[in-house]
Amino acid sequence: MHEHRSFLEEKRKIDELLQSNFHIVKVIENLSGAYVTMQRSDDADDDLSVTVHLLSADARRYMTNVLFAQRLKQSMTGS
Amino acid sequence: MADLQIDFAGIKSKNPFWLASGPPTNTGYQVQRAFDAGWGGAVWKTLGDPVINVTSRFSGLNYGGQRVAGFNNIELITDRPLEVNLREIRETKRNYPDHAIIASLMVEPKQEKWHEIVRRVEDAGVDGLELNFGCPHGMAERGMGSASGQVPELVEKQTYWAKEAAETPVIVKLTPNITDITATAFAAAQGGADAISMINTINSLMGVDLDSWNTIPNVAGKGTHGGYCGPAVKPIALSMVAECARESDIPIPISGIGGIENWRDAAEFMLMGASTVQVCTAAMHHGFRIVEDMIDGLNNYVDDKGLASVMDLVGQSVPKYLKWGDLDLNHKVVAHINQDYCIHCNKCHIACEDAAHQCIEFFTDADGRRALSVREEDCVGCNLCSIVCPAEGAITMIDKPSEVSMTWNERQRMISMFGG
Secondary structure, eight states, X not given: OOHHHHHXXXXXXXXXXXXXXXXXXXXXXXXXXXXXXXXXXXXXXSOOEEEEEEOSHHHHHHHXXXXXXXXXXXXXXXX | OOBOOEEETTEEESSSEEEXXXXXXXXXXXXXXXXXXXXXXXXXXXXXXXXXXXXXXXXXXXXXXXXXXXXXXXXOSOOSOHHXXXXXXXXXXXXXXXXXXXXXXXXXXXXXXXHHHHHHHHTXXXXXEEEEOOOOSSGGGGTOTHHHHTOHHHHHHHHHHHHHHOSXXXXXXXXXXXXXXXXXXXXXXXXXXXXXXXXXXXXXOOEEOTTTOOEESOBTTBOOOEEEESGGGHHHHHHHHHHHHTOTTOOSOEEEESSOOSHHHHHHHHHTTEEEEEESHHHHHHOTXXXXXXXXXXXXXXXXXXXXXXXXXXXXXXGXXXXXXXXXXXXXXXXXXXXTTOOOOOHHHHHHHHHSOSOEEEEEOTTSOEEEEEOXXXXXXXXXXXXXXXXXXXXXXEEEOOSSOOBHHHHHHXXXXXXX
């Protein structure tokens, strides 16, 4: 019921990390969903990493779109 | 006036509508009447060593208000001597030289048996041969029909044997009683088949009489599995045609069979790769004259599409038929309820609550009436509400295209780069 709310909550976590200069470095998918590890970008002072557990299908879809965008950006900037 | 003529592996026909091998093509009398009605070709009821058929052979599945939504038979191949059939084939070909006559054949999986029947039947003047590797009942118990059609090696070998003797095009008719029909279609192509046809009938038991506990149909109280066909099998047949049509390793024409009963069905099969269609159950249900509407309808459709020839339809939809993993995960459709057409039966709400994603909810409109609307953000676009809705136009599925596409296969490749 109201799975969209779960998606919005999980999307919010990812978006907040993206806004804080994190990017995705690792994705593990298993029976429990997706575990997405995000790390601060290279120019940050620390190498703090955070793992977000995504349960909803829409969030896992969103995360992959983020991944595609991230790869595209990396290929354009050469980073 | 569109050109409805077809060339199917070298067999020419004035339209793509052929009667499939079965009860309607049992005799010259029937086939000649069918040609008079307008059928472009006929596949003669399967020839082979004569059998003895049982009585009580057919049964129909009536579903809702529709009679013969499905059809089941336990009739075997021809029970008439080969000479009688060949005499009638000769006479029919003499009287109807511009119509295609294809002989369906079934013999034991022995080289000499195939050589003998191919030579004798071709001598009668047929335009082509169809090897029956599909009938699932009776003959399969004797190692023929689907019993040999389920083994790719036997399909290839028997096709090869038939081709060794044949001078006319050889069509291999495939059984759907197999997990992957492309395996046997490939085997037919490897054996040298000029074309394939599909589908033959599906293993079935039509029902059990709740009073007598006899099977339907039954012979003196005993039953056996039969071959299922008719409108109910069309989606299965269409899928199998499409699967073969998209395989580059099966580069031979396809004759579509299975639940075709009007020009629309025929057009769908042609769009999915069939260049001729075969009809049996609909002719048994409605008579030979159904072909008149089929010809008119297809002619008008081809004209409306601005095409010169019906052959221009063939395979147009095949590139749109993909593996699931190549579909766009980002594309979204959502249901929309048109309040002007809604009859407030609540079937969509019940279906969504019980079997979908609980996104159709009640609200009170400006006039104080209870109505239903879709909570779009939770709608997964499953279509169930629009399928169960009895009011035409009350529920439409709205496309919400994404700016970028992403397939499952693309996604998995990307995830694998990140350790997934």
